[in-house]
Amino acid sequence: MYDSRFEHDACGIGFVADAGGRASRGIVDAALAALHRVRHRGAVAADHRSGDGAGLLLAIPDAFLRDWMQRAAIHVESPARLGVAVVFLSNAPGPDGHQQRRLTRRLFAEACGAEQLDLIDWRPVPVDPDALGDLARSTAPQIEQAIITAGDSVSTADAEARCYRARKRVERAIRAAGLQAYVASMSFRTMTYKAMCAADQLAAFYPDLRDPRFVAPFAIFHQRYSTNTAPSWERAQPFRMLCHNGEINTIQGNVNRMRAREGRLGAGLSDDEALLVPVIDDRGSDSAMLDNALELLVRGGRDIRQGLAMLVPEAWEGFDVDPAVRDFYRYHACLMEPWDGPAGLVFTDGTRVGAALDRNGLRPLRYAVCEDGLIACASEAGAVDVNGHGRVRRGKLGPGEMLCVDPEHGGLEENDAIKTRLAAQEPYGRWLEDELQSLDTGEPDETVMPDLVARQAAFGYTKEEFTYVLRPMATQGKEPIFSMGDDTALSVLAQPPRLLYSYFKQRFAQVTNPPIDHLRERLVMSLRSYLGAPAPLLSGGREAARLVQLDSFLLYPSGLEAVRTLGNPFASSDLNATFPVAEGACGLRAACERLAEDAERAARLGASILIISDRRAGPERAPIPALLAVGSVHHHLMRQGLRGQTSLLVETDEAREVHHIVCLLGYGAQAICPRLGMASIRALASAGHLKGEATDGRGAQEHYVKALEDGTLKVLAKMGISTLDGYQGAQIFEIRGRVCRGVAGPGEPGLLQAPQAGHRIPCDEPRCRRRPPRRGASGTGPGVSGAERDGGGARAATRCDGATGWQRLRLLRALCPHRQ
Template sequence: GVVFLPLDADAAAHCREELEAQLRRAGAQPCGWRVLPIDDSVCGQLARDTLPRIEQLFVDAGAGHDDQDFALALFLARRRAEQALREHADFYVTTLSAHAISYKGMVLPDKLGTFYPDLQRSDLASSAIVFHQRFSTNTLPRWPLAHPFRLLAHNGEINTIEGNRRWAQARSKVWKTPRFDIAEFDPVISMHGSDSQSLDNMLELLVCGGMDILQALRILVPPATQSLEFKDADLAAFYEFHGLNTEPWDGPAGIVACDGRYAVCTLDRNGLRPARWMLTSDRHFLVASEAGVWELPAERITRKGKLGPGEMMAIDLKRGDLLDSDAIDRINRARAPYKQWLQQGVTYLQTELIDPSLAEEPFDEKTLRSYHKLFQLSTEEVEQVLRPLAETEQEATGSMGDDTPMAVLSQHTRPLYDYFRQAFAQVTNPPIDPLREGIAMSLTTQLGKETNVFHSGPETVNHVILNSPVLSQRKLRQLLKMQQYVERNRLIDLSYGVEEGLKDGIERICREAEQAAREGVVMLLLSDRYPVPERPMVHALLATGAVHHHLSAKGLRCDVNLIVETGTARDPHHMACLLGFGATAVYPYLAYQTLFDLDRRGILKLKRGNGEPLQIGPSYRKGILKGLSKIISKMGIATIASYRGAQLFEIVGLDADVVELCFRETPSRIGGVGLARLDAEARELVARAWNDLVKPEVGGLLKY
């Protein structure tokens, strides 16, 4: 192994002792250390100032260890040592492996051989080499963050990294492998810094847990599979099965990796990073981002090409075989009868196939007016937002810019969603075109209890798959009537008592959600559908964020689905906020009720159908889903599963007490509105809602 150690002699000695102790605990035998010879004259000023002590550790497997046992012992020893030495920021194990040795650092690529004289030795040979030159775009350059990591090198950005990290932490309580206790490591992957490092941690976890790298990489970075079921149903089933328990690590990515058995290269589903390959007559295989990285005479090249979107190639180092995407797909699809398991355990729910009698019952006019006042639905929003969404099946067109006061500075009570600004792709990170690249995007939503990714079997499949996270009334009622959920769903009312207060109300809702999860509830319905006078409402976004974080902290989030039944969500930004802070699906009942009212009054003119009420919901949802696709595509994200819980927003104007309770770790540089003011606003809204003398707001945010 190669280890970066602190420059302080005592600290370095402590790190060596701890790593050796953990190796002995894991059943391996440390044999000695070697100071790695280096030539720091090729380093720049920053690299020289931060240069660590670099040493090599030699380890004996001991009697009775096969290759897998030894690899696992090295992995466990390293992770345990990392946990024990957290306070030593300069301690970093670049590799501790029986099959790989890492020479990396903050030097120019042509100077690496000079910096490490070992690389000039003729007796240093390898069957596979991963070499990566990168420029740090998202993180400050540091010695440990040079590529490659323990298994992979990565060109690109993982746009979904915040959500991936949080879901990995939540799933660490659910995932089990007989090889080691995943819960021993907290956090299970690195939660800060380089996105590539976190991806490497997750890949290493899956491989050490028992998967081979061909399966693990395909699960983490899958291709677009929307049309795959028509071409290869068995392969589509492989991806769909694993998609029940994981979400894609999404973003522009070119990845090369090696685990000792396979050397692998793969691209993300959009193919937004280049990868060209060549095979020579003397059986050398080269993959690089450009064709001229290694100069070769044309007569030596027998085959060449480039990887397409979502494709993978690999070398089986044990057998000497070259595996293309089709060969890897054949290996993966044959691992288990995934198609049969899905046919037995998955229900595909579509609104059009559900009994029309389960449709929405209309609100009377007085009730609708009260709901409009309670949930701040202005006349302007009805005309300028809701109506175009249903009539044109897309968002209304408006001019750029916003000259209204920011929500925190406004003299009016503004919707909570106005305090949130969407993040978008920047620097080297391209967004996706949701119109022209829509084939790579998916809003498919899985409902059901997540299970152990390391265990495959028919008993792990008991799910419902929806074509989008925005529910209709028929779909929600059908869902709650299904045999597996009829006794495993629970409604949590979002109202709170005047004497209770907003903060206590949110904490009570979190406790109720935790209790429901411990009692085996799978469908948790957070609802503001049944308001009563004198009881203010916890805003659905506050409740969603708080419950999501609370259940994640308790290790229960993967056991339940959060379905938000709310009158606060009407447009794509509202939906994105709820989904981004952890909602599994949203039922925007007040939007439907308002559109039905417009239809009854003869105002709504749909572009399809014959004016029948059953067409209103599908037309509205189509507009919402177009807007939702646009929002996630701005971040370069292709699937709603990767966006869920990623918190890709910046908060402008909420105090730290609100952020800590409901939106933990979301960027918030400007405070302003705290729980006390939100509580006062909720009380004011409920007082207005049941006062017949007060009319719904006219608006003025969109037009003067």
């Protein structure tokens, strides 16, 4: 039964701003009042006072700071631009805590000096600990503001870039020294006040916010509701450029791909790009990581609205949008994958302040434009009191929409005007026409694979798969429907071991994170994929569009051959994902290492498309499980800093079901050719085993591909992800079994040591001999010989001993346990 006590909500966010950029006390008071009104959006601890976090991000009150400096007898030239760094220092008591705080201040001063910033003094921020609950008080840091300045000849943009580099320097030094410290903000435009408290306690905790001299032209407010991370002072919002209500479902893939870009970010942020690494602080929440990415784009020279449109684009693929705007999004899709998931965003670069929604509009944002220039936006109507401000125009943001208050360009700018302005910045359409190559996925193959039966046996195809999985996909163009539940043994306990894919369980959206209806909301979804070497993230110009675009990640064999024939700059290299059968199970690890080294060598020689193929599997060569091969290459290239220069394409005879496909995509594949699956569907049609619409080989293959595509969309949708490029490399799986727990990917040592690589190398020792199949147990389907499914896992039904040559490949189902 419904009970409102169990209803969960998400964060409360918003901003209050003056359209003309006029600073006033009323803006701060309105933001504090709005924060109080969204208190119900957050949660509190058992002490009823420690909250998930609340905060304000405001323009620096210059007069307020200069007055404090005058009273503190600190002299600074009046025209000098003042900046503020808000630093959370260690709260450790005694001499040890004092030493940590002193060292942090020294490291901060050194970082400022390295970027030609002058540190004027440290200002202890007045606080009232009695306003906090016991939990928040016990973890409260010592909060100080470092007052900094730059020379008069330094532009604001350059000063902000220096702040960014200085903060990265001090963060690196703090990590290296093992100190407890956090730079909440560092800017010549903005400063933050946040705490691990409820919204209505923030002003009580920070007396500064109640001071009548504290004025601002805008204020961003946020009341946090922790959904996927624990509350902490550092995770309270707003962050340095934005606050976020929602969840980033693709966060692991976004972080991995940002790491892959490190070392070749482009643009002139610094002569030494290593200074900016890591771009993403993986200790933060998903919202903090999004803020890290946006900050990089803005400090790299992009307009904050452009940066946000890159990270959280609208659904431009399936809707009728202006051609110039479509070209803008197509161009930037070549540089950045979407940070996908439900998102209400409020942002600022210190001059402009605005709000935006994700492509599905899954978080509410309502705004009010007042006659006297007050503009308010919040996660619910009524959060900001606009009575007494003249006539009011109200509205709400729709999916993918954005609004911005830009005092330098006439005040409020709404979605269409923003997107038109962004699209007119560069000739994106011409660049795409000149550089972006569209490649067809190919045509169904009508030829018969000569060794079809042997390969089906080698890769463990079973009668059940043909009857209950592949045949419905070929005839109906969709996945078969099964009853709910799985009463089979966990893969880690099953004997004999199953295919590697079965150890990975798909995650799904939950709590405040809604799934997507992939049938009725198809317009917001995309299976578009790109091949080639992406340009440096901070670069511009036509080179960024120099990629190959695929409308679908699934390739027919003819489409794969077309990729192989592409010349520079899309040179490809085939990687052999097989190893000698004679090496036995212990040869698998060495094979994975060789494969990874081959990939690294090919990438360094200029190959931008790496094709991982098990085509050479045969009587004397066993295939590396495709998921293990992809994971090994993906993670090795990540470690070598080469993943951002290549794309991975998989040609495999092993993957044939939707779950197999999404596992490969989730661990780094950008395109897949399920060669044997298509050949098997062709054989079913030729043998007359198909009934319904698709009875010929061509139509059956088209239905099979459609079923795989629709099934992939379903998997993306149930995790709340709309686009394939956001899912690629996201690793959104749970892994069952002690050996697998905590493993980052199939390329990691844990899985290599487990008896779950997916295939069985024949062994002549008596303890590894398997019983022959029970009479009548094995089925006969097109290309199926002597195999059966037992307890949900396919197992080869041929004796282990005495198998030689091509017959031995029938047994490639899992590693022999004693040969680890």
